[in-house]
Amino acid sequence: TNFFNFNLLSKIFKRVYSVLFKKKINNSLKSYDELNELTSIGVISNDQNRGVGSLLLAKYEQYCIEQKVKGITLTTDADKNEKVLRFYRKFGYSIDQSFVQDEKRAMYSLVKYFKD
Numbered sequence: 001t002n003f004f005n006f007n008l009l010s011k012i013f014k015r016v017y018s019v020l021f022k023k024k025i026n027n028s029l030k031s032y033d034e035l036n037e038l039t040s041i042g043v044i045s046n047d048q049n050r051g052v053g054s055l056l057l058a059k060y061e062q063y064c065i066e067q068k069v070k071g072i073t074l075t076t077d078a079d080k081n082e083k084v085l086r087f088y089r090k091f092g093y094s095i096d097q098s099f100v101q102d103e104k105r106a107m108y109s110l111v112k113y114f115k116d
Contacts (some may be wrong), residue, residue, distance in 0.1 A: 030097060033065035036064050037112065039073040057091055064114070071113035085110075 038060065043052045064072055076084055078098055085095075085108075093110040101107050 030109075032073040032109070032111070035068075035071045035073045036069045037111075038072050053087065061091070061112075061114075069114070071111060073109060073111045075107055075109055078108045087091075 007009070008083070011039065022079070030051075038057075041053060041056055042059075061072065074086070074088070088110050093112045095108045096111040097109045099107050100108070
């Protein structure tokens with residue numbers, strides 16, 4: 001077996017690059033300064049649909065609650081992404097706004113506010 005999974009490393013590099021250098025075309029986006037941002041969550045395909053992603057998200061939410069954070073925001077693709085949107089809706093996230101990234105990539109900002 002290979003020590004490095006080059007496909008996974010490529011995906012990670014592309015994700016880091018997009019987070020650091022992404023261009024949001026819609027300048028009217030709201031700011032989420034009072035919320036924590038979940039930048040990425042993922043589960044390898046062999047472990048999907050086994051509750052691993054739900055556990056990761058629940059642990060992250062619990063950490064945010066313990067830190068007295070008001071809520072969480074995240075960004076995800078708007079097109080052909082129903083499985084991901086269903087996952088976050090199940091946890092109480094809702095679409096707060098939409099925007100276009102890199103001139104043609106439709107995106108959603110999702111938010112979840114915690115009760116005081």
